[in-house]
Amino acid sequence: MNPAQRNRTAALLKASGFEDGPALTVQSTDGEIPHGRELSFAWLTGTVMTGLTSVLLMGAALYVSFEGQDTFSTAYEALQLITKPAETAIDSQVKGDRVRPVARTRSELEIVEASIRENVDGRALIRKQPFVRVRATLATAATALSNDIPDYDPVAMIDASQPVVADGDDVANPDIYGAEVEGEVQIKTAALPASFVPAPAISDKSASDFVRSTVENLFAEGGGEGEVALAYAQPDTGLRDLGVVTDGGLSGIAENVSILPKTKLAEDAGLGRSERVVTVRESGSLKEPLLKNGFDTQTYDMVSATLKNVLSSANVPGGARLRILMGPARNSQTLIPHRLSIYFPDPATGEIKHAATAALTDRGSYVLGLEPPKIEFPEEDTEEINVNNLPSVYRSIWETARKHDIDDAITSRIVAMFAYDIDLTKRISAGDSIEILETEKDATGHQDLLYVALKLGTTTRELFRFRTDDGTVDFYDPDGETGKRFLTRRPLQGGGRLASRFGNRVHPIFKSRRMHTGVDLASKTGTPIYASGDGVIEKAQWVSGYGKYVEIKHVNGFETGYGHQSRIADGIKPGVRVRQGQIIGYVGSTGNSTGPHLHFEIKVNGRFVDPLSVKLPRDKSLSAQYEGNFEQTIAQIRDLMNRDAAPMTVAALN
Known part of the structure; x- marks a missing residue:
């Protein structure tokens, strides 16, 4: 750049307001009047801190708005304090909330009866034997009911799935008959005396006359098509063995279940809120249905203390409805009750009316709240399906079993038997179900598992209890193979x-x-x-x-x-x-x-x-000598699963 150009550029810069001044400095200015060239560390620090604080506040606000509102404080729709005027209540439907599918939950614990033959002190007796049958959809959320279950451990499952040697009183392979008996019938066999000749039901003359008349009518001139009946007898009204059937399957298909496919993003998402509607089938204490639906003893005591001022009794009538809003806990991966609303049926009209509501505050206590938005109560119990809340297969089986009072030892064996075929750490899908058949509790409270069927997606796996001649009891699928594989798929503690x-x-x-x-x-x-x-x-x-x-x-x-x-x-x-x-x-x-x-x-x-999907050989199969007896056992168990419940049916669990 020559001097003329440099001078022209300087003139343009000066005309636009720029000037050649001293550089910026952190030193104090010369004289009393600042010249605007010094830097202030206090001002710079304040500006940076203001920016960081704004970013944090905006980030927290966005986090609360999109996925974490229940973590910081109780959502307003869950906590509408009764101290507010009713006309100021705000509609709980938040704009933009995705509508969650609602599934009708199945939860049946029934008693079925059958006549069985057993040997007692050398006597053959036929008597009625009650069996406990459970049909339920797998729990779609983990609650306090399964907080203390054993950790997933492949080695413990290997031990739990080992066959056992039955004692003489074991009821595996019960001889079940189709006819019903009252009380006990003793069977005694004895040789017929040589002089005893039973009277014929039909004489020779009447039999020959019947055959002749039948044949003559059949081939008579002008006769049409006919049937030759060589003999007939009255239907058998005595005891009979159940016939072996070739078809069958998991009895009782869960209907009207909304299935929401799981996405990969949902696996990483946090827990969310969902609401379940529970019907109290019989009059009784409020405590039992609450303990089976997300409450523990501590939360029940808190809710009971809150509601005692508005409810005259701790008991609820049959037909009462419970609306339980479940939400995430702050310090665990478990859903806890955020709101409980109780509805009583009107004795005169049968209309379901709101009785009381208790809601959880952000301080961890329950207070009285307003009635949540009205809904139409369905006949069946329902539960919102939130894919973020779906538990693993392992925990869902435990949650469902405890809800139906199944012994922990039996539950341990169930999960162990399916551990070889199923990745128990995967999440369940809405609509998955389980069926269980057990003996009735004896005097010591002991029960035996006879049958279990687990339905995951479109696949059903069944296992039947069977005892071989040496007294060994194990569980086999319909093909006579045990549920155990000779290799485990997750060979480390906890499964990883x-x-x-x-x-x-x-x-x-x-x-x-x-x-x-x-x-x-x-x-x-x-x-x-x-x-x-x-x-x-x-x-x-x-x-x-x-x-x-x-x-x-x-x-x-x-x-x-x-x-x-x-x-x-x-x-x-x-x-x-x-x-x-x-x-x-x-x-x-x-x-x-x-x-x-x-x-x-x-x-x-x-x-x-692929270790997780390769088909692995079974550990053990039944020998051919047991094929007939095992088919008989399968047919009898299927008959029990399809029978109507006895009059002493235990009401569907709440």
């Missing part, structure tokens, strides 16, 4: 969290698409790893990429591998035989790994397969 599936993926370290030959089950460093099945150790060493690695060879061409271990268990070396459930190492992050997890893989005849 599925971090990466089998198949092609972008490698988290090398950032290239590669085949993932197993599944990654994330867990804490040091978590015990178990042998997936009985076998012989092939490798127990460092393997490039896998880190500390153990490989086990099983029968029939199956091999399993366990990578990235922090430590291989003592005594685990090539040639050592291990049993299913034995500790072989501990979770770590050795080799090419981004965090502590177990890389578990299965090979069949040298080829990698």
